[in-house]
Amino acid sequence: MLLEYLAIAVLIVLATVVALIAIGLGGLFGPKKKTVNKSMPYESGMMPIGPGTRRMPVRYYLIGVLFILFDIEVVFFLPWAIVFRQLGWFGLIEMVVFVAILLVGYVYAWKKGALEWE
Amino acid sequence: MSPELILFLVLSLVAIAAAIGMLISPNPVYSALFLVINFSTVAVFYLILGAPFIAMAQITIYAGAIMVLFLFVIMLLGAEKLAPGKVLPYQKPLAIGLAIVLMVESVYAVLARNPSDAEIIVPTEAANSIDAMRDLGIMLFSDYLLPFEVTSILLLVAMIGAIVLTKRAKGEQE
Numbered sequence: 001m002l003l004e005y006l007a008i009a010v011l012i013v014l015a016t017v018v019a020l021i022a023i024g025l026g027g028l029f030g031p032k033k034k035t036v037n038k039s040m041p042y043e044s045g046m047m048p049i050g051p052g053t054r055r056m057p058v059r060y061y062l063i064g065v066l067f068i069l070f071d072i073e074v075v076f077f078l079p080w081a082i083v084f085r086q087l088g089w090f091g092l093i094e095m096v097v098f099v100a101i102l103l104v105g106y107v108y109a110w111k112k113g114a115l116e117w118e
Numbered sequence: 119m120s121p122e123l124i125l126f127l128v129l130s131l132v133a134i135a136a137a138i139g140m141l142i143s144p145n146p147v148y149s150a151l152f153l154v155i156n157f158s159t160v161a162v163f164y165l166i167l168g169a170p171f172i173a174m175a176q177i178t179i180y181a182g183a184i185m186v187l188f189l190f191v192i193m194l195l196g197a198e199k200l201a202p203g204k205v206l207p208y209q210k211p212l213a214i215g216l217a218i219v220l221m222v223e224s225v226y227a228v229l230a231r232n233p234s235d236a237e238i239i240v241p242t243e244a245a246n247s248i249d250a251m252r253d254l255g256i257m258l259f260s261d262y263l264l265p266f267e268v269t270s271i272l273l274l275v276a277m278i279g280a281i282v283l284t285k286r287a288k289g290e291q292e
Contacts, residue, residue: 002121002122002125002165002166005165005170054196055193055194055195055196056190056193056194057194058194058284059284060190060193060194061187061190061191061194061280061284062280062281062284062285064183064186064187064190064191065187065276065277065280066277066280067183067186067187068179068183068184068186068187069273069276069277071178071179071182071183072179072183072269072273073270073273074178075174075175075178075179076258076266076269078171078174078251079171079251079252079254079255079258079259080255080258080259082251082252082255083252083255083256083259086252086256087255087256087259087260090259091259094259094263094266094267097267097270098266098267098269098270099270101267101270101271101273101274102270102273102274102277104274105273105274105277105278106277108277108278108281109277109281112281112285113285114281114285
């Protein structure tokens with residue numbers, strides 16, 4: 001009964017293998033001449049500032065929380081989409097109410113500037 | 119042995135190894151990444167048990183969103199640089215005691231199960247198909263309509279709470 005998920009397993013294995021090949025070939029055939037500049041951590045071409053593990057601003061946390069909440073919202077859409085035709089108008093109104101309540105939060109976040117990166 | 123049993127045995131080893139790695143890893147960021155492996159294997163367990171929707175939710179919400187939040191919080195607090203070994207004196211005996219209680223309870227729950235009236239429910243072919251999700255959808259949007267709608271209030275409260283706690287008023291200094 002798990003055979004219907006075989007495609008997902010094949011995808012995971014293929015993605016891993018392709019990534020390993022890409023790294024492996026580079027490591028195998030690429031010349032390795034280490035210089036000070038090459039050994040620096042890569043920060044999009046900028047000179048690295050401070051240690052790599054410095055504390056993150058709290059804004060990332062806010063973005064993370066908003067991401068989780070809308071993620072949970074999306075998960076509810078899946079069973080709803082499957083039975084959408086059976087539920088008819090009633091189901092549509094239910095989901096409109098659900099989304100409308102969450103939209104209040106979205107508008108609040110927007111108005112508060114929570115989506116802006118100061 | 120059926121392929122499902124082999125898959126289960128291999129993945130349970132991976133899950134246990136990831137859980138132990140999470141516990142003993144000195145760096146909380148690595149612990150969080152071990153937890154991602156653990157969540158992913160548990161998602162496959164849900165698939166084996168015939169619950170594709172739970173498996174999907176496990177990946178998108180737990181292994182995805184919640185772990186992102188965990189990692190942000192770890193890096194936000196700078197927890198990965200905390201000096202090791204700073205534990206409360208009674209922490210170790212308390213942890214061992216609670217672990218023993220949990221183990222005893224689990225073993226008791228397995229042994230005390232009356233085999234005649236509590237047969238293990240084996241998922242059927244139908245339970246693993248789209249029908250199961252259809253049943254779930256019908257239940258959720260008819261019998262459990264109120265809890266579903268209340269969930270949106272809960273999400274709204276969480277959203278507003280996070281914004282109020284973290285957002286500075288305009289013009290306020292860092």
